[in-house]
Amino acid sequence: MKILKFGGTSVGSAENINKVISILEQQSKDTNIAVVVSAVGGITDKLLEAANLACNKDLEYKQTYNAIWSQHSKVIEGLFENSDHDKNLKKSHEALYDLISEKLNELKSLLDGIYLINELSPKTKDKLLSFGEALSSTIIYHTLKSRQVDVAYKNAQELIVTDSNFNNATVNFEITNINIQLYFNSNSNAIVLLPGFVSKSVHGEITTLGRGGSDYTAAIIAAAIDADELQIWTDVSGMYTTNPKLVKQAAPIVELSYQEAVELSHFGAKVLYPPTVMPVLKKKIPIVIKNTLDPEALGTTITENTQPNGSPVKGISNIENIALLTLQGNGMVGVPGFGKRLFETLAQEKINIVLITQSSSEHSICFGISDNDAKRAKEVIDTVFEYEIQLLKIDPIIVETDLSIIAVIGDKMKNHQGISGKMFSTLGKNNVNIRAIAQGASERNISAIIHKNDVKKALNSLHEQFFEIKTKQINLFITGVGNVGERLIEQIHQQKSYLKENFKISLKIAGLSNSRTMVVNDDGINLKHWKQQLENGEKASLKGFLNHVKKLNLRNSVFVDITANDAVANIYGDYLKHSISVVACNKIACSGNIEYYNELKILSRQYNAAFLFETNVGAGLPVIDTLNHLVTSGDKINTIQAVLSGSLNFIFNNFNAETTFYDVVKQAQEEGYTEPDPRIDLSGIDVARKVLILARESGHALELSDLESDNFLTNDAMEAASVEDFFKTLIKDETYYQSLFKSAEDKNCQLKFVAEFNNGKAKVGLQEIPEGHPFYNLKGKDNIVMFYTQRYPEQPMIIKGAGAGADVTASGLFADIIRIANN
Ligand code: ADP
Ligand code: ASP
Ligand code: MG
Secondary structure (H helix, E strand, C coil): CCEECCCCCCCHHHHHHHHHHHHHHHHCCCCCCCEEEEECCCCHHHHHHHHHHHHHHCCCCHHHHHHHHHHHHHHHHHHCCCHHCCCHEEEEEHHHHHHHHHHHHHHHHHHHHHHHHCCCCCHHHHHHHHHHHHHHHHHHHHHHCCCCCEECCCCCCCCCCCCCCCCCCECCHHHHHHHHHHHHHCCCEEEEEECCCEEEEECCEECCCCCCCCHHHHHHHHHHHHCCCEEEEEEHHHHHHHCCCCCCCCEEEEEHHHHHHHHHHHHCCCCCHHHHHHHHHHHCCEEEECCCCCCCCCCEEEEEECCCCCCCEEEEEEEEEEEEEEEEEECCCCCCCCHHHEEEEEEHCCCHHHHHHHEECCEEEEEEEEEEHHHHHHHHHHHHHHHHHCCCCCCCCCCEEEEEEEEEEEEHHEEEEEHHHHHHHHHHHHHCCCEEEEECCCCCCEEEEEHHHHHHHHHHEEEHHHHCCCCCCEEEEEEECHHHHHHHHHHHHHHHHHHHHHHHHHEEEEEEEEECCEEEEECCCCCCCHHHHHCCCEEEHHHHHHHHHHCCCCCCCEEEEEECHHCCCCCCCCHHHHHCEEECCCHHHHHHHHHHHHHHHHHHHHHCCCCCCHHHHCCCHHHHHHHHHHCCCCEEEEEEECCCHHHHHHHHCCCCCCCCCCCCCCHHHCCCCCCCCCCCHHHCCHHHCCCCCCCCHHHEEEHHHEEEECCCCCCCHCCCCHHHHHHHHHHHHHHHHHHHHHHHHHEEEEEEEEEEEEEEEEEEEEEECCCCEEEEECCCCCCEEEEEECCCCCCEEEEEECCCCCHHHHHHHHHHHHHHHHH
C-alpha cells in the first residue's frame, strides 16, 4: 500500500484536482492507496484571517468568508462543468453543492459566534481550521465518486488521537496506530480519501497538528500500516538545493537521507513539515516528494542511506522572523546553573529555541527564537534573573529582531574540511554580517544568524559557492549611457554567453541610469530593449540609484561610472562602504583631492570591494594594470614619459606650414576629437590629470597643483570669454603658432604634447621630438606610455595603441569588470 498526500496547490483549482485524479487512477492500478489532502490552497490562511477579523469586531470578516465561498464554488463548477449534459453527473453536482453549502453555513455560524463573543480560543481556532480540509476532501471524494472511482472516505479525526494542545497537538501513537490499523485492515477499496491536518483529542475535541500538518497525517498513516512508500505531492519537483522562490538556480535534490531531510525541513524548507520524517524513519519507509504539476519529473527520494554524490553539502535552508537574545554578565562566569534556569524558564513558557551558542568564556549565552516570542521571552527572563540584574551580575537580556537563520546541511560534511570556512568567507566576501553561529557536533548542519535583508543575497552566494561553484554572477549598475556606455552594453550583450560557457562568468546588467531617468531590475534588464526601459524608467537621482542598489543587495554588485560628473565621483565612497565595487571611467575621483583618492583606496580594501579605473589613462590600453603589476611585484618606477592625448596628437599631426592652426583646431572640434571648448584639451589639463594618476599609482602623493604645466596657448586664447572669441585669437596669433611648428621643423623634429614623471615630479608640455624617438612616428589617436623602472632601466617598457574612442574605452571598462569577476 502507498500513501499519497496532496498539498494546497495540488487541490487549489479544478484543473489541478483533475491532475490529482489522473495520478490517483494511475497509481491505484498497482496497489491500494490512501490519499491525504490539504485544504484548497490559501484557505487555511483565509480561515484564520476571517476569525481574527471577527474576533476584533471587524465586519470585514464577512468579505473573507465570501471569498472562501467563491473559491470553493469555483472549484466545484470547474470539476462539474459538463454536468448539464449528464443526468447522473448533474445529481452528484447538486448533492455536492448542497453538502458544501451546509458546511459553509456552519462555518458562518461559527464566525458570527466569534464576532459576537469577541473571543477566539485555541480550541475554537482548531474547530475553525478543520473546515479547510473537511471542504476540500468532501469535494474530491464526491468528484471521484461521480467518476465511478472505487473510493471510500474516512475522516482522519476518527483515527488520529492527540492531547489537548490545540493548534499543535501531540499524537498519541498507541491509540492512533491501532485505530488506523483496524480501519485499513477492514477496508478493501482501491482508494481511501482522508482530510489531512485534523485530529481529535482523547476528550473528543477537534485538534490540529500544526501548520503544514497534512504531511504529518500522511506519515502517521504510512507508519501505522507499514506502507511501501509515502508520496508528498506538491507544487515543486522535490526538495530543492535551496528555496526555489529565492534562488532561481536552485535544483531538485535527487536523493536525501532522513536526517538531511529533517535538518533541511527544520531549518525552513517548507516543502516538508518537519515532524513528517520521524514516524516513517522508524519503519524505513521511503518518502518521495513529487510535483503534481509535472508528474514526470523525478522528484526527491528520502531514504536511510543515500549514494554519495559530488557535493558534501546537500542543501541550504533558511528560517525567517528570528530574534536573537543574549544573556551576558561577569556574574555568569564559572557559576553553574544559569543555563538551566534560563532554558527551564523558556520551556515553561513553551518558547521554542531554534539555535544556541555559548562563548567559551561562559560570559554570555546567545539563542535564537521566533520573533513572535521575543517580547514574552524578555519579560520572563528579566523577571527570573531580577535579583542578579539588580546586583549587576548580569545585564538585562538583549533582544535583536528582524533576523533570519541560514543553514548549510549535509550528512557528509563531517568528512570534509573547510566547509564552514567556505561558508563564512563567502558570506564575508558578500558583506553579509553574521550575528551568531552554531554547528552541531554531528557536523550535519552549520547555521548562522544574519539580518533578514541579507537572506536572499546569502542564499544566492552560498548556492553559487556550493552548487554552481563554477559560475559567478556579476551584477552591474551602469550610470552614464552615452557613446561609451552604449558600446559597453553592446559588448556585454554580445559576450554574455561566451563568458558564461567558457569562463563561468554570468554578467547581468541590473541597473541603468543617465542624467534623466533610471531603471533597476533584479532579474536583469533585457539588453535588447534597454533604451525603452531606461526611457520609461523613474526620474534619475544619484541617491535614488544608490538606494536601489543597496536595497536589491545583490552579490558581486559593481557600480560603473561612465560620466564626467563631479557629483557621481563623490558618491563612490557610499558604494564601496556597502561592498559594491566601483569601476570608473570618470577621472575626477582619482585626479582630484588626494585625500578622497586615498580614502577610496582604503574603503576598497576595508570593504573588500574593487575600485578600478583603467580607462582613466589611455582608454582601453592596459596602462594602470601594468603599472600596478610592476609596483606590486616590487619594481620601482623612475620615469614615465607619455603622450596621452588623442586630440592633441590629431592637431599636431595635421598642423604644418600648409595648414593654419585655426583650421586644424576647428576640424578637430567639429570631428569630435576635442571637447566643445578645445581649450580643455589644448591647455593640457586632461593630460595633467592622467599623468597625476600614474604618479599616484606609482606611490607618489602628488596634487594637480604640484604639476608643472607648460601651456603653449597665448594668454589671449586662455582668457577669451567664449569659444568663439578663443577661435578669433587663433586667427590673430597664427604667426606665433607657425613659429612653434617652424622651430620644430628646422630641427627635423615633431611637435608632441608630452607628459613626464621623473623623480617624484610631474610636468606636461609641448616638446620638439627628434627623429628616431619612439614618440616621433605616433599616428592618429594613438597614445604611448614608456615606463623606466629599476628592472627596465635603459629600454623602457612601452605600451602603445589607440588611446581614445568609444569602442576601446568600453573594452577597457569591460576589462575592469572581468578583473572583478576573476578576483
Ligand atoms: P503544499 O501546499 O504542497 O504542502 P508547501 O507550500 O507547504 O506546499 O511547500 C512547497 C513550497 O515550499 C514550495 O512552493 C517552495 O516555495 C517552498 N520551499 C522552501 N524551501 C524549499 C526547498 N528547499 N525545496 C522545495 N521547496 C521549498
Ligand atoms: N491546511 C493546513 C495548512 O495550511 C495544513 C496543510 O496544508 O498541510 O497549514
Ligand atoms: Mg506543506
